[in-house]
Amino acid sequence: MPDTPDIPPPFDQPAPALPEAPTHHPGDCRCDTCTLIENDLRAKEEGPQRRLTLTPASSISVRAVRWLWEGRLPLGSFTLLAGREGIGKSTVAYTRAADLTRGRLEGCFYGEPKNVAVAATEDSWAHTIVPRLMAAGADLDRVFRIDVTTAEGFDGELVLPSDMSSLGALIDSHGIVYILLDPLISRLDGSLDSHKDGDVRRVLEPISKLADQCGVLIEGLIHVNKSTGGDPLTRIMASRAFVAVARAVLFVMISPEDEGVRLLGQPKSNLGRTDLPTLTFTIESERVAVDEAGEPVYTGKVRWLGEIDQSIADALSDTDSGEDTRTAVAEAADWLEGHLQANGGVDESSSIKQAGKRAGHSKDALGRARRRLKITCDSSGFPRKTWWSLPGTQSDDQSARPSLESQPTAPTAPTAPTAPTVLPLEPLGETS
Structure with missing residues (x-):
């Protein structure tokens, strides 16, 4: 007899019971079922x-790469300006900000005045920051103080990363x-603990991302520690994450050869050169205004001196070197000045070094002495x-140097037609 096919039960038969939904066991149960239920509930609560x-x-x-400051500060980046307190790093930063507001800073905005924003707490705006901006010739209408009002209506300070989204909105709305x-x-x-890499990165990496997304430069001023050694990056205080996240680091210090001179160099640049010349400057006092009580207002102003190859x-x-080294440099400087004066103010580098060696001065001491005396170097001839x-x-007495016309020159290949010279834009004048 053929097999009888399966016949579905009549519709009036009760359907099989569905499996019961998992239930949370009483107490502090850690079984797989309870864990899944807790995770599901938590996900629904968190959205x-x-x-x-x-x-x-x-x-x-x-x-x-677009440079806010040509070759030194890349736009769309987070950077650092480091140095000891009280040596002028803030004054340098406000001078750069002032140049941006006038279109004077060499870079992608040269000739195009731009807006800047400042979050500062150590210095008074009325006593220090605004006078520094005035001394640097800033357009004060283009410099904005970042103010914060708390949810309770009180005055507060900018806190990162909490205020990151609000800061981004201000960047867009004010250019x-x-x-x-x-x-x-x-x-x-x-x-957050500023000495823990993880904590620091949780703040700085979003700041760096904000700078990139908004196409701005965000620069943080930071102090240095008391360590010694020739690596300026190891002297920056707190966690190494500050240096690691920053795309460029500028460093301000007192010149080891002249305590009245400051040096501004670049120990780190991820997107550019690190062999740029070191800039030298002094801070000079300048009267910028008279206050409502008739009292004169003075402040510090940067005066750029030039560049050095150190x-x-x-x-x-050099700063960390002992007294013996500094004495050797001072003695070499006295000898070098006298040697050049005896030779009409100019002499060949190799002759100087040979004569200096016979006089007991090392090549290193002569090099430092040259920088101390601000002696210029010029190469010529073949x-x-x-x-x-x-x-x-060099400029006032060319007779001391052998004429270049009497020296042999290297043969030159034919040159291509000279391209027309493009003159740089003139700095913008003061606006009323």
């Missing part, structure tokens, strides 16, 4: 969850291109020779 996606590199458009955090440490959430690392090593000249001698 949308984080998710991961993959973006192919081929879909990302490449961009050239800000440069934000100065003075000092940086005071802007970090108080619950790196910040070398300058720090084969090329380098000449050392006392200040003013």
Whole structure:
């Protein structure tokens, strides 16, 4: 007999019971079922969850580096300006901000005045910051103080990362291109430990991302510690994450050869050169206004002196050197000045070093002495020779140097037609 096919039960038969939904066991149960229920409830309470996606590199458009300050500070980055307290790093920062408001800063905004914003707590705006901006010739209508009002209606301070989204909105609405955090440490959430890499990165990496997304430069001022050695990056206080996250680091210090002179160098630049010349400057007092009571208002002003080929690392090593080294440099400077004066103010570099060696001065001491005396170096002729000249001698007394016309020159190949010269834009004048 053929098999009888399966016949479904009549519809009036009761359907099989569904499995019971898992229930939370009483007490502090840690079984798999209870864990799943707790995770599901927590997810519903927290709302949308984080998710991961993959973006192919081929879909990302490449961009050239744009420099807020040509060759030194890249736009769209987080950077540091480090140095001891009281040596002029804030004055340098406000001078740069002033130049931006007038279109005077060499870089992508040269000739185009821009807006800047400042979050500062150590210095008074009325007594210090505004006078410094005035001394630097800033357009004060383009400099904005970042003010904070708490949810309770009280005055507060900028706190990162809590105020990150609000800061981004201000950047867009006011056309800000440069934000100065003075000092940086005071802007970090108080619950974070500035000596722990993880805590610091949780703040700085979002700041760096904000700078990139908004196309601005965010610069933090930071102090240095009391360590010694030639590496300026190890002297920056707190966690190494500050240096690691920053795309560029500028460093201000007192010149080891002249306590009245300051040095501004660049020990780190991820997107540019690190062999840029070190800038020298002094801070001079200047009267900028008379207050409502008729009292004169004075402040410090940067006066740029020029460039030197000594790196910040070398300058720090010189600072750490002992009294014997400083004495040797002073003696070499006295000898070098006398030697050049006896030779009409100019002599060939190799001759100087040979004569100095016979007089008992090392090559290193002569090099430091040259920088101390602000002796200029100029190469010319074929084969090329380098000449050392006392200040003013090269321009005022060319007779001391052998004529270049009497020296053989290297043959030159035919040159291509010369391109038309493009003159730089003139700095903008003061506005009323």
